[in-house]
Amino acid sequence: LSSVQWLLDNYETAEGVSLPRSTLYCHYLLHCQEQKLEPVNAASFGKLIRSVFMGLRTRRLGTRGNSKYHYYGLRIKACSSLIRLMEDQQHLAMRQQPFSQKQRLKPVQKVEGMTNGMAAGSGQQQQQQQGAGLSDISAQVQQYQQFLDASRTLPEFPDLDLQGKALPEGIELEHIKSFQLLYREHCEAILDVTINLQFTLVETLWKTFWRFEESQSGDTGTLAVHDESEKRLPKDCLVILCKYDPVLRWSRDCDNSLYQGLVEILIPDVLRPIPSALTQAIRNFAKSLESWLTNAMMNIPEEMVRIKVTSASSFAQTLRRYTSLNHLAQAARAVLQNTAQINQMLSDLNRVDFANVQEQASWVCRCEDRVVQQLEQDFKLTLQQQNSLEQWAAWLDGVVSQVLKPYQASTAFPKAAKLFLLKWSFYSSMVIRDLTLRSAASFGSFHLIRLLYDEYMYYLIEHRVAQAKGETPIAVMGEFASLGRSLNPLDPDKGNYRPCCLIQSTWQPDIKLLIEDFPIPDQSLPLTHLWRSESIGRRG
Incomplete structure (x- = not known):
């Protein structure tokens, strides 16, 4: 009975989160040690959990060769002392990991032109970002998943209202539809990397979408991604659309919708305790947003840059205020x-x-x-x-x-x-x-x-x-x-x-x-x- 009450006091069901099965059993063994109780074996403990939290499912999560069974739909309560224990274990794990393992990123399915979660030729960029103090916690995403609302999806974007305005010279309706489709895919990719806490990839996604080209870059992978985008929407058409008022307003509305969703994913409850490592990662992300965006849009018309930066600035300010709160x-x-x-x-x-x-x-x-x-x-x-x-x-x-x-x-x-x-x-x-x-x-x-x-x-x-x-x-x-x-x-x-x-x-x-x-x-x-x-x- 004491074990049942301990489970109810420290854990709760929630959608879109998971906890490693081994972590729960480890917590249980510590509880038994503190209370001088005789623990049951792992199999019996699994049956006990399922009897307390009815309908609980298990999933095998993690990268190939390093996956673990997780209880899906279960998390530690905000008021539980186990929150602090999880954070201490995380810091210890980070200190014990080899440096090469800390830099490893999870693959992301929806991101065009990316290999193992990184754009081709972006290794140097990643090293620069980490050298600037941007910590990558994506390798520990399973540890932090219970603090996020990973069940959220990208909301439907509004229709693009032309308001009776004539199309710019050289622009057809098909160009506008292609822009909308590309923009939607781009926003879905940003959502994916954010859920996986791969914050540094956001700059890569922006550079890819806005066809950023460094003068010294001759990377074939990057050029291939740009070529594919060029077939769907030529860059000269993209530049013209960036001066067209209906497209500017639509882009602003889409960004506001996307960023609001990202805020609710990263900080679903402003009062619930968040591990300090996750808080710092979010604050570093917010601090970098404007510079990433302005750099990626270097050759884009000022009208679109202003719209994009205003929304990104509001997003960054909101993340800073909510983490401070x-x-x-x-x-x-x-x-x-x-x-x-x-x-x-x-x-x-x-x-x-x-x-x-x-x-x-x-x-x-x-x-x-x-x-x-x-x-x-x-x-x-x-x-x-x-x-x-x-x-x-x-x-x-x-x-x-x-x-x-x-x-x-x-x-x-x-x-x-x-x-x-x-x-x-x-x-x-x-x-x-x-x-x-x-x-x-x-x-x-x-x-x-x-x-x-x-x-x-x-x-x-x-x-x-x-x-x-x-x-x-x-x-x-x-x-x-x-x-x-x-x-x-x-x-x-x-x-x-x-x-x-x-x-x-x-x-x-x-x-x-x-x-x-x-x-x-x-x-x-x-x-x-x-x-x-x-x-x-x-x-x-």
């Missing part, structure tokens, strides 16, 4: 699970002069006293109940729903949502100010929690605005990215409101500081270093 969540989880720290936070919070905070903030925000008082009471009650991080997230979601309910189905919804975001940030900064002036012992913890809640509120508003506008969050953020690149200060939602400047200045610097000052704690260390800044208040 996830990092914040894991650091804050440690605080929210510490009873003594929660009690100290409650004591300090009860000494805050909320009447004075409301008096000062109302001059700027003009919020109803009733709403502010209700939020204050709910916050204290939720803190007192020592709720989990997920329960706090549900509370924040409820706050957004309550405040924005009057604007549902209204054209004023986006503006109201962003205005609420600014008010929320202003109020929380006023509370932090009061705690600072009072030298609150739990200031460091409050600062960490405030950063998390501000960033999670940004995440919620971003999704609500996208839903209200019938667009993807990537598309919504892309609007402001394009505004930032131009001199046009107008808000696409309404009037001359300038939210992009105001919102961005609210969070980004704090997030960067947090990653340096609040690392996720090692289990062997006390959690006190998470609130080192509390000593500042005591000295004051």
